[in-house]
Amino acid sequence: MQRHILLVSNDSQTISSLEWIISENFSSNFIYASSFEEALTFISTHKCCIVVVDNDLYNDQTCLDFLHEVKNVWEHIIRVLLIGDKKQDDVFNMVNRAQIYRVISKSWDLDKIENIFHEVIEYFDAQISVEEISNKVFSQNKELYEMNNILEETIVSKTEELYKMNNQLALSFIATVQALTHAVEARDVLTCGHSDRVAKTCMDIGMALNMDADELEGLYLSAKLHDIGKIGISDTILLKPEKLTPEEIQIIRQHPIIGYKILAPIPFEWNVSQAALQHHERYDGKGYPHGLQGNEISLWGRIIAVADTYDAITWYRPYSKILSHNYALEEIVRNSGKQFDPEIVEVFAGIPSNP
Numbered sequence: 001m002q003r004h005i006l007l008v009s010n011d012s013q014t015i016s017s018l019e020w021i022i023s024e025n026f027s028s029n030f031i032y033a034s035s036f037e038e039a040l041t042f043i044s045t046h047k048c049c050i051v052v053v054d055n056d057l058y059n060d061q062t063c064l065d066f067l068h069e070v071k072n073v074w075e076h077i078i079r080v081l082l083i084g085d086k087k088q089d090d091v092f093n094m095v096n097r098a099q100i101y102r103v104i105s106k107s108w109d110l111d112k113i114e115n116i117f118h119e120v121i122e123y124f125d126a127q128i129s130v131e132e133i134s135n136k137v138f139s140q141n142k143e144l145y146e147m148n149n150i151l152e153e154t155i156v157s158k159t160e161e162l163y164k165m166n167n168q169l170a171l172s173f174i175a176t177v178q179a180l181t182h183a184v185e186a187r188d189v190l191t192c193g194h195s196d197r198v199a200k201t202c203m204d205i206g207m208a209l210n211m212d213a214d215e216l217e218g219l220y221l222s223a224k225l226h227d228i229g230k231i232g233i234s235d236t237i238l239l240k241p242e243k244l245t246p247e248e249i250q251i252i253r254q255h256p257i258i259g260y261k262i263l264a265p266i267p268f269e270w271n272v273s274q275a276a277l278q279h280h281e282r283y284d285g286k287g288y289p290h291g292l293q294g295n296e297i298s299l300w301g302r303i304i305a306v307a308d309t310y311d312a313i314t315w316y317r318p319y320s321k322i323l324s325h326n327y328a329l330e331e332i333v334r335n336s337g338k339q340f341d342p343e344i345v346e347v348f349a350g351i352p353s354n355p
């Protein structure tokens with residue numbers, strides 16, 4: 001950037017002296033104007049680094065007005081006052097009011113004036129460097145701010161997309177579970193709705209046990225799918241109205257394992273396959289398929305066992321008649337500690353809304 005040093009003076013001696021100092025010692029461009037108007041015209045079209053005002057030739061107020069104008073054009077212009085016979089007090093007044101950086105005496109001590117100009121030019125260059133760095137930082141901050149906004153908008157938009165996809169997946173998943181349970185129950189009108197009723201009873205027990213929402217959701221799905229393995233049992237056995245033979249009983253007892261094999265490969269968030277596998281285990285270890293006992297059986301398995309038996313007693317079955325709620329409850333309480341976990345039975349018996 002070409003540095004312009006502008007002198008405002010109409011004193012030929014002053015102009016030639018300063019021009020000589022500048023041209024001999026600095027690479028800056030020396031310009032002079034004989035009036036403030038002429039000086040302002042130049043400043044408005046050229047970036048001057050220093051404006052030197054010969055104060056001896058103008059009254060103080062005119063000088064002050066001019067220097068304020070200069071500052072308004074570009075705040076970084078260094079303002080220097082050249083004085084001859086002025087009183088010290090007048091000079092201080094001018095320096096303060098016009099924010100003058102340096103005062104130079106017309107004594108024409110060349111070394112001193114040269115040093116002052118070196119110092120003033122260094123100060124100007126430092127100011128410009130600071131301004132350039134500030135502008136760069138401001139520009140980079142603006143870019144970062146805009147990038148941050150774009151990033152935030154992208155995150156919000158992607159989150160909404162994921163949320164919608166997740167909802168669609170959840171709906172699709174629920175529909176699939178419904179389809180699977182219907183596929184089992186559609187074969188037998190008498191047990192239709194069994195998984196829904198078991199799931200509802202399990203929810204009553206789960207809530208009485210103060211389960212959190214996530215655990216309730218897992219228990220609900222496990223209950224809905226606990227008999228899915230019956231898909232693999234033939235109609236002749238599954239729908240047989242008479243009592244089953246020992247061989248047929250062995251076949252129907254395979255349904256927890258079949259259900260486990262169907263559900264285990266599905267990446268559920270919960271251990272649904274384990275609950276399907278264990279819902280016919282007994283608390284005393286005499287259940288099937290693995291003869292697990294006590295807390296070896298998962299909590300969901302122990303809960304489904306109670307709800308499953310309750311529905312089996314209180315609903316139509318091919319080989320038994322429908323019995324009352326009180327009978328079912330008595331039967332379950334009677335088997336507490338044998339077939340069922342006593343704590344689950346106690347909770348189940350204490351549910352006020354129990355049908």
Ligand SMILES: [Fe+2]
Pocket residue numbers: 226227255279280308
């Ligand atoms: Fe079952």
